[in-house]
Amino acid sequence: MPSSGNGPFGYKGVWAKIDLGERTVRVEPADPAVYRDYVGGRGVQARLIYDHLRKTGPLKDPLSPANRIVIGSAALNDTAVPTAGRGSCSFIGPMTASPGPAPWVPGHAPVAGLLTHSSAGGLFPNMLKRAGIDHLIIDGRADTPVRLLVADGKVEILDAEDELFETVDGRRVARTASAITDALTRKYPGSSTMCLGPAGWNLVAYACLTGDHHRNFGRGGAGAIFGSKNLVAITAFGRGATAYHDAAAFAALAKEIDAQVRTHVADPKWTASFRPTTGTTWWLDRTFNGKYLGKQGGYLPWHNFDEGWFPPEDQAKVGTDAFLAISGRHNVCNRCRHVMCTRAAKVEAGPYAGAGVRPEFETIALWINCCILDRDALFRLNYLCNEYGIDTMTFGSVMAGAMDLAEKGFMKAFPGAPAFGSAPDMIRTLKAIAYRTGDLGSLLAGPSDRVIAGVGAANPGAALKDIARCVTTAYGGLGYAGIEPKAFPGMFTAYGTSNRGRGDHTYAWTIQAEEGGLEGAGNLAAYVAGGQTGKALVDSMGLCDFFTEDHTSEPFLALYRALTGLEYTTATMTACGRRIYALERHVNNGQGRTRAYDAYVPPKLTVPMTGGALKGRAVDEAYYGRVLDAYYEHQGWTNDGLVPAEKLKELGIA
Numbered sequence: 001m002p003s004s005g006n007g008p009f010g011y012k013g014v015w016a017k018i019d020l021g022e023r024t025v026r027v028e029p030a031d032p033a034v035y036r037d038y039v040g041g042r043g044v045q046a047r048l049i050y051d052h053l054r055k056t057g058p059l060k061d062p063l064s065p066a067n068r069i070v071i072g073s074a075a076l077n078d079t080a081v082p083t084a085g086r087g088s089c090s091f092i093g094p095m096t097a098s099p100g101p102a103p104w105v106p107g108h109a110p111v112a113g114l115l116t117h118s119s120a121g122g123l124f125p126n127m128l129k130r131a132g133i134d135h136l137i138i139d140g141r142a143d144t145p146v147r148l149l150v151a152d153g154k155v156e157i158l159d160a161e162d163e164l165f166e167t168v169d170g171r172r173v174a175r176t177a178s179a180i181t182d183a184l185t186r187k188y189p190g191s192s193t194m195c196l197g198p199a200g201w202n203l204v205a206y207a208c209l210t211g212d213h214h215r216n217f218g219r220g221g222a223g224a225i226f227g228s229k230n231l232v233a234i235t236a237f238g239r240g241a242t243a244y245h246d247a248a249a250f251a252a253l254a255k256e257i258d259a260q261v262r263t264h265v266a267d268p269k270w271t272a273s274f275r276p277t278t279g280t281t282w283w284l285d286r287t288f289n290g291k292y293l294g295k296q297g298g299y300l301p302w303h304n305f306d307e308g309w310f311p312p313e314d315q316a317k318v319g320t321d322a323f324l325a326i327s328g329r330h331n332v333c334n335r336c337r338h339v340m341c342t343r344a345a346k347v348e349a350g351p352y353a354g355a356g357v358r359p360e361f362e363t364i365a366l367w368i369n370c371c372i373l374d375r376d377a378l379f380r381l382n383y384l385c386n387e388y389g390i391d392t393m394t395f396g397s398v399m400a401g402a403m404d405l406a407e408k409g410f411m412k413a414f415p416g417a418p419a420f421g422s423a424p425d426m427i428r429t430l431k432a433i434a435y436r437t438g439d440l441g442s443l444l445a446g447p448s449d450r451v452i453a454g455v456g457a458a459n460p461g462a463a464l465k466d467i468a469r470c471v472t473t474a475y476g477g478l479g480y481a482g483i484e485p486k487a488f489p490g491m492f493t494a495y496g497t498s499n500r501g502r503g504d505h506t507y508a509w510t511i512q513a514e515e516g517g518l519e520g521a522g523n524l525a526a527y528v529a530g531g532q533t534g535k536a537l538v539d540s541m542g543l544c545d546f547f548t549e550d551h552t553s554e555p556f557l558a559l560y561r562a563l564t565g566l567e568y569t570t571a572t573m574t575a576c577g578r579r580i581y582a583l584e585r586h587v588n589n590g591q592g593r594t595r596a597y598d599a600y601v602p603p604k605l606t607v608p609m610t611g612g613a614l615k616g617r618a619v620d621e622a623y624y625g626r627v628l629d630a631y632y633e634h635q636g637w638t639n640d641g642l643v644p645a646e647k648l649k650e651l652g653i654a
């Protein structure tokens with residue numbers, strides 16, 4: 001059996017500290033206690049960033065060289081466990097910065113950017129593990145453009161070649177993500193590359209990193225962090241095998257888990273059963289007309305989150321079946337089996353003809369929120385976001401805000417501002433943002449408070465609060481996801497308390513529970529907190545959100561033990577999840593996050609919906625305040641949303 005290096009089996013046991021400013025790399029033994037207490041992936045990265053900030057103090061500017069970005073894997077990556085091919089990327093995110101002043105937010109307290117974690121699949125995470133390094137810990141800024149090569153346990157800092165750049169409007173700009181990936185794949189056959197695109201190069205606040213052409217570290221602005229560091233790409237290549245504490249026991253247990261997942265996916269009772277065919281686009285019908293639940297829908301956002309409903313005769317144009325009709329073969333993450341949510345897609349003819357991958361539900365929903373009801377245009381926009389390296393979800397929220405501003409007459413100083421319902425406007429504006437072209441592109445490329453201030457400066461007679469009313473990402477929001485925020489108080493709490501920023505839907509998900517009758521401030525708070533703990537572990541184990549089994553059950557922990565040699569019970573593993581979530585929150589407290597950030601409700605969300613099955617619903621600020629009270633109490637935090645010293649001590653963080 002090969003050695004695991006340093007620390008528990010399953011990991012490579014080494015991480016690389018890379019200082020781009022000094023052009024140095026130190027490959028060091030990892031700290032086994034950090035792996036034991038923070039599990040892997042996201043948890044370990046939170047600890048590495050916390051330790052960095054303890055030395056430097058809070059980070060004032062996410063785009064400064066002082067920001068640390070960590071990219072890496074987890075113990076379960078590259079094993080036979082289905083969907084365990086997800087890697088992690090963590091950093092302080094530019095999109096969530098709201099340093100102020102922001103007079104459009106009553107009670108605004110400055111936030112300097114939040115600890116952001118992104119998860120990506122594809123091949124890159126498994127290949128990075130095979131290349132022999134658990135985490136790349138990247139500090140500083142290179143004085144000229146560079147890229148990283150990770151192979152056989154070594155990391156090299158190399159000059160980024162001219163062929164990775166092009167000249168656009170007289171400026172030297174990184175090429176598209178697929179052009180960079182293709183160039184580096186030609187150079188290193190069999191490798192995998194994670195890179196920025198022109199948006200990251202141009203420091204767009206919601207630029208992503210793209211791996212294997214369409215697998216993104218999407219939310220929060222990882223692409224902009226690469227751009228700020230003059231770092232273009234990371235290429236990984238290796239053949240290193242994962243080391244097991246007890247390979248025979250692991251193989252037997254993994255076979256059982258595999259069979260369970262297969263059975264689960266084959267059972268139409270479970271939502272997992274739709275993933276191999278429709279993927280997440282199943283939710284398009286579910287959220288709109290309740291095709292699978294008997295007309296209980298009405299929470300697919302419309303017209304910048306004003307409504308959760310639009311004329312039903314248009315729904316089929318952008319429904320689940322419409323996207324199934326352009327779907328092709330599976331195009332899944334490395335070693336994913338059974339669940340297999342992703343498929344290639346192709347539009348055969350028309351102005352948006354081309355090949356790519358089927359967009360995800362959240363992406364489509366947030367572009368329907370821009371009143372775009374053209375499936376082929378939505379497919380094309382998704383393709384272009386992957387090319388330019390832009391997070392599809394935040395882009396959707398930014399565009400809906402810009403369209404609202406234009407409709408209300410605030411964008412006259414920004415020629416070409418997009419209009420609701422115009423796909424050509426969206427495509428043109430997307431390119432302007434990615435390349436920061438003209439006043440419009442520069443304006444919309446920044447975080448939202450700068451958008452509000454910029455539009456305010458162009459409309460001196462207008463009240464800033466009327467401008468801010470159009471921008472739901474105000475006050476450092478990441479952008480609400482594709483479930484209408486007015487529809488469910490529990491989901492709004494999940495949106496409001498997510499560690500990676502207001503609007504994130506992945507850290508807790510309440511929809512089926514709330515439809516099933518979950519209510520009451522204490523119950524909602526406990527449900528959201530429990531989801532956040534569980535998701536912290538999913539990300540830290542390297543699992544996909546769509547893994548079907550209980551990852552804290554004793555049988556699953558037996559498998560984890562056979563892999564790593566680490567003894568966890570359900571209680572001790574759950575404690576790791578709570579530790580990770582509290583540590584992230586503590587980092588965010590240091591960055592300025594208090595109850596003020598969590599409690600902010602964009603004013604337009606308090607206006608009731610006027611149609612659909614959930615007509616009359618809106619965010620009730622007083623009730624939300626009571627849920628927040630219960631949430632902080634459940635977490636053991638102060639009523640101002642701070643993690644107290646005794647809680648840090650209790651969780652073993654201090």
Ligand code: SF4
Nearest residue numbers: 332333336339341544
């Ligand atoms: S279910 Fe989908 S996102 Fe998850 S690992 Fe499989 S292909 Fe990737």
